[in-house]
Amino acid sequence: MATYQELLAQKADLEKQIENARKQELSDAIAQIRSLMSQYGLSVADIAGKAGSGGKASATKGSKVAPKYRNQATGETWTGRGRQPKWVEQALASGKSLDQLAI
Structure with a gap:
């Protein structure tokens, strides 16, 4: 049976592995997104929906409503x-x- 200190050491090692895996996956995802943006000629504004994407929610968000x-x-x-x-x-x-x- 492992001691408390050994388990804490394993936990710390696993947390490092988790963080490294997360960083690697984020890096891969960003690279894939950049590749797709380049392939389709998209900009950050296109992705953020600020280039007139036609989305109903973004088109009406923040607009004034006439009094009734x-x-x-x-x-x-x-x-x-x-x-x-x-x-x-x-x-x-x-x-x-x-x-x-x-x-």
Whole structure:
């Protein structure tokens, strides 16, 4: 049966082997990616999706949404996304509907 110190030494050796294997696999993966990028004439921007890849999520991410509801008294607006503003909550509590607040 192995002693505690021997097991710790084995663990340290295995961790080194794991790290070396990881580095080698990452290096191989990067080389393969660079080869494919060269073969197909791709750039980093193409890979990152910043060159107009047409992806729906990236095309709408960060874009402004038009307001759907307006407070007639103050002119405040709300897009209908996220938490309801206090003026919407108060209007709904007073018996109004969202349809009545719609722009």
